Amino acid sequence: MAKLPIVNDLGFYEIRMESVGGFGANLAGKILGEAGVLGMGFNGSNFSSYGSEKKGSPIKSFVRFCDTNTNVRVNSPVTEPHMLVIFLETMLDTAGVISGAGADTTVIVNTKMTPDEARDRMKLHCGTVVTLDAMKIAVEEKTRVNTALLGTLTATSGFIDPEAIKDYIRKNLGKKYAFLIEPNLKTFDRGTVEYQSKTFTDDGKYPAQPFRREGQKMGYMNQPLGGVLLNPGSSLHKDLTVSRSGFVPVLLIDKCTSCGECDITCPDYCFEWEKETDKKGKEVQMLKRIRYMHCKGCLRCVEICKFGALVGEVEYEVDKSIITAGFTESAESAKV
């Protein structure tokens, strides 16, 4: 049996995955847990924590390994991980994502950034930062980021057997998703090599961020009556950027006839309109832009637009200025 490179006071090597629904963090934790316990012979456990089980809602997956002489009597979330996997670059701005990471932690981030850039973005005290453009791999292989990140986790862990992980990728996809096995194994293999890694010592650049548990703001003493809306209009500020799984619609404003079909189709009211006066002096509504903070990238609007004014693009290939402006003049200016 392989030896765990490091363990905490209770004898566990601990892994925490931070993601949102739809990126496969739950399945990645399950594959990793099964591969470690059933494939490699460790004792261990795996579970996920999430609210509503749907695309875009926050999810954390936890995995613990220990040797066979240690009993697993801990079932609380992992607060000080040896391995922290962050499934989306946009989550780096979310409070608490890197809490509990220390000098012994390897932080794996799905991003195009270098480890130096990622460390600065996270304001990470110290530890090892590993970056991997898992979204690029997933889009190219028509898979999801989870198996690419599993590849990087395996390669950087120093003890996880890649063949055990591959075995449990096959078993979990099974006969039902047999057509996804080969692309996912290829995605995994690419994850084991296409990463950059750098270790940072405590150079005083950023303070440590110990784990802290946010207390419940409401309890039986101050809970409002059911049905009371304390914060009306809050959906206006809701940012769904982290819910997008790699694709965005691009509005080619020169082709748009302001027919309104996209607005009827969009579930999240992303389209912004302005009143104008047409040549006949009649007041009309004109489509001006997509408000991307509300867009979850479902691309329903692209399917419905019969004028070719909306095209679906891979998000990381789209010029950032289009995301800011909400439109572009023509298809040629849509790419980076």
Ligand code: SF4
């Ligand atoms: S469906 Fe197409 S043409 Fe119609 S308003 Fe939307 S983008 Fe413009």
Ligand code: SF4
């Ligand atoms: S992809 Fe289109 S339909 Fe879907 S949320 Fe974004 S703007 Fe709305």
